Amino acid sequence: MSRIGVFVCHCGLNIAKTVRVSELAEFAATLPDVVVAKDYKFMCSTPGQEMIAHDIKAHRLDRVIVTACSPLMHEQTFRKVLAASGLNQYLLTIVNIREQVSWVTHDIDEGTAKAKALLNGAVRRARLLAPLTSRVIDVNSDVLVVGGGIAGIQAALELANTGKKVYLVEKNSTIGGHMAQFDKTFPTLDCSACILTPKMDSVLQHKNITLLTSCEVSEVKGFVGNFDITIRQKARYVDHTRCNACLACTEKCPGKAVSEWDEGLVKRKAIYIPFPQAVPQKPVIDRDACTFFKKGKCRLCEKVCEQKAIDFEQQDTFTTVKVGAVIVATGYDLMDTRALIQYGYGKYPGVYNALEVERLFNSAGPTGGKVTLRDGKEPQAIAILHCIGSRDKNNYEHCSRVCCMYSLKFAHLFKEKTSADVYQFYIDMRAAGKGYEEFYNRIIEEDVKFIRGKGARVAQSADEPDRLVVEAEDTITGKFIRLPVDMVVLSPAIIPRGDAKDIARLFNLSTDRYGFFMERHPKLAPLSTMSEGVFIAGVCQSPKDIPDTVAQANGAAAEALTIVVKDKMELEATTAMVNPASCCACQNCVRVCPYGAPFFNEAKGVSEINEALCKGCGLCASVCPPSAIIARHFTNDQVLAEMEGLLEF
Amino acid sequence: MSFEPKILGIACNWCTYTGADLAGTTRLQYPQNIRVVRVMCSSRINPSFIFRAFQLGADGVLVGGCHPGDCHYNTGNLYARRRLAVTKKILEFAGMEPGRFRVEWISASEGNRFAEVVREFTEQIRDLGPQTQFKISQ
Numbered sequence: 001m002s003r004i005g006v007f008v009c010h011c012g013l014n015i016a017k018t019v020r021v022s023e024l025a026e027f028a029a030t031l032p033d034v035v036v037a038k039d040y041k042f043m044c045s046t047p048g049q050e051m052i053a054h055d056i057k058a059h060r061l062d063r064v065i066v067t068a069c070s071p072l073m074h075e076q077t078f079r080k081v082l083a084a085s086g087l088n089q090y091l092l093t094i095v096n097i098r099e100q101v102s103w104v105t106h107d108i109d110e111g112t113a114k115a116k117a118l119l120n121g122a123v124r125r126a127r128l129l130a131p132l133t134s135r136v137i138d139v140n141s142d143v144l145v146v147g148g149g150i151a152g153i154q155a156a157l158e159l160a161n162t163g164k165k166v167y168l169v170e171k172n173s174t175i176g177g178h179m180a181q182f183d184k185t186f187p188t189l190d191c192s193a194c195i196l197t198p199k200m201d202s203v204l205q206h207k208n209i210t211l212l213t214s215c216e217v218s219e220v221k222g223f224v225g226n227f228d229i230t231i232r233q234k235a236r237y238v239d240h241t242r243c244n245a246c247l248a249c250t251e252k253c254p255g256k257a258v259s260e261w262d263e264g265l266v267k268r269k270a271i272y273i274p275f276p277q278a279v280p281q282k283p284v285i286d287r288d289a290c291t292f293f294k295k296g297k298c299r300l301c302e303k304v305c306e307q308k309a310i311d312f313e314q315q316d317t318f319t320t321v322k323v324g325a326v327i328v329a330t331g332y333d334l335m336d337t338r339a340l341i342q343y344g345y346g347k348y349p350g351v352y353n354a355l356e357v358e359r360l361f362n363s364a365g366p367t368g369g370k371v372t373l374r375d376g377k378e379p380q381a382i383a384i385l386h387c388i389g390s391r392d393k394n395n396y397e398h399c400s401r402v403c404c405m406y407s408l409k410f411a412h413l414f415k416e417k418t419s420a421d422v423y424q425f426y427i428d429m430r431a432a433g434k435g436y437e438e439f440y441n442r443i444i445e446e447d448v449k450f451i452r453g454k455g456a457r458v459a460q461s462a463d464e465p466d467r468l469v470v471e472a473e474d475t476i477t478g479k480f481i482r483l484p485v486d487m488v489v490l491s492p493a494i495i496p497r498g499d500a501k502d503i504a505r506l507f508n509l510s511t512d513r514y515g516f517f518m519e520r521h522p523k524l525a526p527l528s529t530m531s532e533g534v535f536i537a538g539v540c541q542s543p544k545d546i547p548d549t550v551a552q553a554n555g556a557a558a559e560a561l562t563i564v565v566k567d568k569m570e571l572e573a574t575t576a577m578v579n580p581a582s583c584c585a586c587q588n589c590v591r592v593c594p595y596g597a598p599f600f601n602e603a604k605g606v607s608e609i610n611e612a613l614c615k616g617c618g619l620c621a622s623v624c625p626p627s628a629i630i631a632r633h634f635t636n637d638q639v640l641a642e643m644e645g646l647l648e649f
Numbered sequence: 650m651s652f653e654p655k656i657l658g659i660a661c662n663w664c665t666y667t668g669a670d671l672a673g674t675t676r677l678q679y680p681q682n683i684r685v686v687r688v689m690c691s692s693r694i695n696p697s698f699i700f701r702a703f704q705l706g707a708d709g710v711l712v713g714g715c716h717p718g719d720c721h722y723n724t725g726n727l728y729a730r731r732r733l734a735v736t737k738k739i740l741e742f743a744g745m746e747p748g749r750f751r752v753e754w755i756s757a758s759e760g761n762r763f764a765e766v767v768r769e770f771t772e773q774i775r776d777l778g779p780q781t782q783f784k785i786s787q
Contacts, residue, residue, distance in 0.1 A: 070670045071687070072662075099673030100685060104764070110681040117684050508721055510664070510757040518758055530663055530721065530757065574689070594723040617722040618693030622732075634688055640701055646684040647655055647705040 002127050005036045005061040006119070007052055009043035009068035011098055018102040018111040024067065027116050031123045035059050043068050049081045056085040063091050063126040067119055069098040073521070088131030090573060090633060095122045113649065121645030128638045132573035135611060139225040140324040141564045142167065146217055146503065149177020150546060151329035151538030153199050154553035155560075160208035164564055167321050168203060169212045169231060174278035175200055177331055181261065183361040183369070185546055186409040187439030193277060193364070200279040214284060218318065220506045223615065224533030225324045225569050235314040237285035238271070242309035245281040247273070249301035249310065257289035259366075263356040266366040271301045275364055285310075325533045325560035328517065329553065330503055332539040335389040335396065335493040343388060343490055344458045349374040350468050351458055351488045354406060361413050371417045379420050379486035383470045384410055385455035386426040390493035396514055401543040403491035404430045408440055410489060411448040422448045423483060425455040425472050433545065451483075452476050458488050494543040507534045516542050527556045535559045574633040575614035576621055580606040582628035589620035589629055598629075654708035654774040658685035658767075659694055663721035664756045665713025671760030679764040680771040683711065690714070692725030696736040699750060703740075703783035709749045709774035711766070716754040726754070744782050748773050 006028035010016035021039040028037035036059045040048050043066060055061060064087065066078045071094035079089035097115040105111045141164060145156045148170030156168045168175070179185075180200070182192035203209050212231060219230035238249075255270025268274075270289035273281060291298035292312060302310040334353055337345040345351045350373060352360075363369035373379055384407045389395040404426065411422045429450075431440040444450070453472040461467040461484050470483045496515040497503075504511050508531040510518040517536045520528035527535045537556040538549040563569065576597070578589075583606035589598035590607060597613035598620055600606075609620070609629075618631035627636060660666040666687050672679065688694060691714030702710050712733060720726040733752045741747050751770055755763050 070673075072667060072670060096670070096685075099670040101673075101681070103673035103676055104679055105681050106678065107681070114681040114684065121684065121686070505718070508723075510667075510719075512758040530667070592728060594725065615722060617690035617725050618688060619690060619722065619725050619728055622693055622695040623728070631689075631693060634693055636695065636697075639686060639688065639693075639698060642686050643657060643698065643702055644705055646686065647657060647702065647707055 002033045002063050003059060003061050004034045004063040004065060004123060004126055005052070005055050005059060006034055006038070006065045006067060006123070007043055007048075008037070008039040009048070009066065010039060010041045011069060012041065015068070015098050015102040018105055018108050019097055019115045020108060020112045023112060024115050024119065028067075028119055028123070031120060033063075033127055034123060035061070044074050044077055049077075052078070052081050053085045056082070056087055062087065063093070063129060065093045065095060065119070065122050065126055067095040067097050067115070067122070070094075070096045070100070090132040091126075091129050093122045093126045093129070095119050117646050117649040120648055121642040124645035125638050125642040128635070128641055129633070132632055134570040134573045135575070136568050137225055137571055137612065139564060139566055139569050140227070140322045141165070142321070142323045143560050143564055144169065144217075144227070144229050144321065144323040144326045145329065146326065147177070147329035147331055147538070147540070148172070148175030148213070149329060149331045149538065150179040150196065151331070151549045151553040152177070152327070153203055154550050155327045155329060155537055155557045156209055157199065157202055157206065158554055158557035159560060160206045162561060163208065164561065165208050165210070167210045167212060167229075167231075167323065169215045169217060171214070171216050172274065173214050173236070173284040174274050174280070175203060175211070175213065176279065178355070179546060180275070180277070181263075181355060181362070182358045183363065183365070184409060184413065186405045187433075187435045189409070189412070197277050200277070204279050211280070213280060217503075217506055225563060227323045227326060227533065228320055229323060229326070230318055230320045233317045233319065235287075235316050237287070237290075237310065237312055237314050238283055239309045239311050239314070240280065240282045242307045243282045244307050246306070247283065248304045250283055252300045252304050254298065254300065255286070255289045255291045257286050262359045262366045263353070265356055265359055277364070324564040325535065326507065327535045327537055327556045327560055328503060328507060328509070328540060329537045329556070330497050330500060330540045332494045332543070333497050335495050337388055337490050337492045340389060340395070342457045343385070343455070343488070344468070345490055348458065348460065348468055348488075350486055351490065353490050353492055354403070354410075357410055357489050361417070369417075371414060373487060377486070378418055381421045381423070381483075381485040382414050382418075382487040382489065383423045383425060383455065383483060383485045384489045384491065385470070386424065386491050387454060388490040388492045391427060392493070396493040396495065398493075398514060398543070399430065400491070400494040401430070402494070402545050405433070405436055405439070405545065407489075407491055408443045411443050412446060415446050415448065420486075423470075423485070424448060424450045425453060425470065426450065427452070427454050433547070451481065453481070494539060496540060500540065507531055509534065509536070516540065527552060527559050533563055572616060574616040574631075575611045576609050576616065576618065576629050576631050578607050578609055579628045579630060580604065582626045583607055584626050584628065586625060588623040588625070592619055592623050594619075652775065652779060654682050654771065654779075655706060656683040656709040656711060656771060656774060657702045657707040658683045658711045658713065659691075659698065660685050660687060660713040661691045661715060661721070661726070662687055662689050664715035664719070665753070665763065667757035668713070668755045668759045668763045671757065672764045675760050677760060677764035679767040682771050682774075683767050690720065690722050690725040691729035692722065694729060694733070696732060696739070699736050699740070700783065703745065703749070703780060704785045706780070706784045708777070708780040709751070709770060711770050712752045713755045713763070714752070716756055719756065746777055746782075748777055749780060
């Protein structure tokens, strides 16, 4: 006999609208072992929680069922209520009648019937629940940050300033990310380098930050509090401990390759630093472009290097670090607009994408900050085309969020640096953000022409073959426009990094339909993920501007800190255990476990489970022929009883 | 009265259960015949759960897990995939209509897909009529 209390939440009208909550509570009272059943408007509120706590004592409850929203939402909230009332927290059952009932039907009869069935199942299961003891484990106090853009830099600095040790991993040879490519930032037009490079330098100088450039995470083992991260240091062919950054090598090098940093607008050397303010200020050799690697002779860099830092024999190396929490901040790519052939990117030299234009404005860029076309001429008319590939059901439905604002910034800079006419082709102007609407108004007054209509096509001009024509429908006048221009700037969809999928696999992150990393909850846990101890920040989660990215990075740092600030933490008690009396010694469990938790005890002739390694998936329990393995909290009896209850009505 | 099928869903916590929550959060509508049991991983599902569900009178059983390769526990759903494929064969061998048992990989971001599968499966079970092959009358 157990004493069960059932607490039915209305969630305002969220549940009460399509489930008759008082009828559900009355029904609950008729179920076996239920000694009290109540409904209340907001069970998660303080009075709601107090009511449960009070009833646990008053009715000497030994099981609590909360019939409310998804367990993924408030299971932890109500577990705390149980714990505070002296009841083992695992004696709680949540019945999900919001996300999986009231929100997915308009029919109150159907909703109520399904809620009753779910509750019936929960009562059956609750009667069989057992109290469990959480495991306490040691927590490693260091943190790994993946990605050295502004998000990763900010998060690393915040954490390092609290005294925690941070490993910052960046796959490129410098940190800085996209922000370092920009010249100005909207809406204040402050110089990107002036606000970013001091932070980059702080990362390099910080005694608590280990900066790992040209590195990638290659393996992730362990779990929250105890991650073992293997990092691959890609061969740089330059010994950075010897190199004194004189850069004589980069002057002599005959090898050439497209400069990724300058978005392919110019070439760089095979031994190079991406840009003059790069951190660290030390070159690497691009194996694919190096004359020696290609032809077997050259070694000019080696000859000029007084430090003897060039090392053609260098290999990739692997190191493992132990951390307690991880922040993933891997940023974004622009959509490859060559796929949208109507815009002629890659075909007409006058068509640029947004990042290329950022480099044209940049005084450290390929033109020294002068806006010139690929043939060196100054453009007389420039069209900026918004929403290329984004807000587009045929490509990416999402809004890339920053394009309206950077397009306004571009317009301002074009006006400042050239005498060209500047046209914006937009669907809607989205200027939500502090000072953004004001910036928009300012640009309107700078004589920039706004055409409300998405650019439909870019073609070569029939009359003047070296010019382009932008075709669009002006949706305000309803007229079709053909506008001759010299330069077209595309604002492409912002999409996750090409290797985001690999990162998702490594850290067990969910991704949304575009490949952005999914947060645990869109509102209440925007930086957490389904992988405990792994947090996300910046555009890898969704497109956002620099202020929001920095805010997220600070938030993620705080989240990571809540884990690593403690020496010990509690882990879910829902692990598997072996009943030695029934174990048949087949060792199926040992073979299937992804974590190596079960092991065979030769002396006793039975399998045992190392609870520290068990994550509670229950795989071993279902491959155990004599059912000797018990998956705690999801035992055969508990699952079958729940099923029985669900199917009774 | 028209036939209202009873459908048992068994969903893994990390993908399909979360996907089902997302269907709710986005207010997608689907028939209320399905009742979902949450397990941590689809690999927790013992074939006996499926047989038992049919014995208890389920007209259809839908299992949902993470997409192969995306399992929260690395390889759990790969074991589930194999085991449930065999389960399906055994069910059919024992005389069950093939359409009554379905396994789907639905991720946490696929609320749409969850609602779509449930709609489709419910219709299919409705067409098949009450399940009598395994049901043990109470």
